[in-house]
Amino acid sequence: MPDYLVLGAGPIGAATTTALLxxxxxxxxxxxxxxxxxxxxxVIVNAADPEALVRAAERHxxxxxxxxxxxxxxPADWPPLIESVxxxxxxxxxxxxxxxxxxxxxxxxEARMCPTSPExxxxxxxxTRAEISRRLRTAASEHGFTATELRASDYFGPGAGxxxxxxxxxxxxxxxxxxxxxxxxPDAVHTWSYLPDIGASLAALAMSGDDISGQTFTGPxxxxxxIRELVALCQSSSPVRRIPAPAxxxxxxxxxxxxxxxxxxxxxxxxxxxxxxxxxxxxGVVPTPLDxxxxxxxxxxxxx
Numbered sequence: 001m002p003d004y005l006v007l008g009a010g011p012i013g014a015a016t017t018t019a020l021l022x023x024x025x026x027x028x029x030x031x032x033x034x035x036x037x038x039x040x041x042x043v044i045v046n047a048a049d050p051e052a053l054v055r056a057a058e059r060h061x062x063x064x065x066x067x068x069x070x071x072x073x074x075p076a077d078w079p080p081l082i083e084s085v086x087x088x089x090x091x092x093x094x095x096x097x098x099x100x101x102x103x104x105x106x107x108x109x110e111a112r113m114c115p116t117s118p119e120x121x122x123x124x125x126x127x128t129r130a131e132i133s134r135r136l137r138t139a140a141s142e143h144g145f146t147a148t149e150l151r152a153s154d155y156f157g158p159g160a161g162x163x164x165x166x167x168x169x170x171x172x173x174x175x176x177x178x179x180x181x182x183x184x185x186p187d188a189v190h191t192w193s194y195l196p197d198i199g200a201s202l203a204a205l206a207m208s209g210d211d212i213s214g215q216t217f218t219g220p221x222x223x224x225x226x227i228r229e230l231v232a233l234c235q236s237s238s239p240v241r242r243i244p245a246p247a248x249x250x251x252x253x254x255x256x257x258x259x260x261x262x263x264x265x266x267x268x269x270x271x272x273x274x275x276x277x278x279x280x281x282x283x284g285v286v287p288t289p290l291d292x293x294x295x296x297x298x299x300x301x302x303x304x
Contacts, residue, residue: 002040006029011159029042065096071256071260086135097206100151101151105117112273115151141213151219155198166230186228197220220276
């Protein structure tokens with residue numbers, strides 16, 4: 001039976017699977033649709049169905065939660081999903097690694113975020129993420145399974161797709177010299193997480209022999225840079241423009257996803273940076289430097 005059950009086959013699930021396979025581990029991919037990734041077993045499972053998830057998780061060492069409900073449905077969809085994961089871990093003894101984000105910290109007022117930073121969020125998606133984190137930690141303590149969380153920043157890299165702020169469409173515009181649009185301030189400094197490093201970090205947390213239960217890690221960080229600096233590092237002549245606020249608001253009237261994005265624009269309008277030193281020292285993760293990660297992303301797009 002495979003070692004790890006990875007829930008979700010999107011960019012982060014795929015990156016995590018690659019890292020596990022490269023480490024000699026076997027993997028089951030669990031999705032609603034039965035998406036198959038090379039080298040893995042596949043199971044069709046609704047992660048929010050406790051009985052189905054218990055069956056899927058049996059005889060695995062760990063569950064790595066890389067799935068993510070639709071952006072505008074977090075408050076409704078995340079609580080039952082995390083309760084299902086808790087049930088599966090309690091019944092099977094599986095270790096749980098949760099892919100998180102920085103939303104619980106709210107607006108850090110330009111302070112560098114770390115695992116001990118105060119959770120200042122007043123926004124509904126951030127409150128949801130903070131609550132499911134607390135619930136998972138409490139349940140792990142009560143039921144005796146290991147649970148940990150990785151809170152990364154916005155990701156980029158090969159396979160990032162269109163859902164990322166600087167995903168594939170952004171880099172295609174950058175490489176063709178067309179205008180690169182950003183919802184925030186193109187000069188605001190931001191920490192960036194390289195997609196393969198996120199996968200490697202989640203895999204390392206799942207395989208760690210140390211007592212890390214209940215701990216949260218921030219990272220990985222390839223470095224801090226503004227959008228304009230990223231374009232310059234890629235030696236692109238593309239102009240960088242901010243999407244006008246009225247245009248964002250207008251789009252929000254017809255798009256629930258854009259409407260939710262507007263509630264967390266602080267992440268893109270001021271300095272938004274993290275500290276990954278604990279991830280580096282405790283887990284041994286060494287993130288890819290930003291210039292190297294950008295070069296690998298560009299190479300993948302131009303040769304793929």
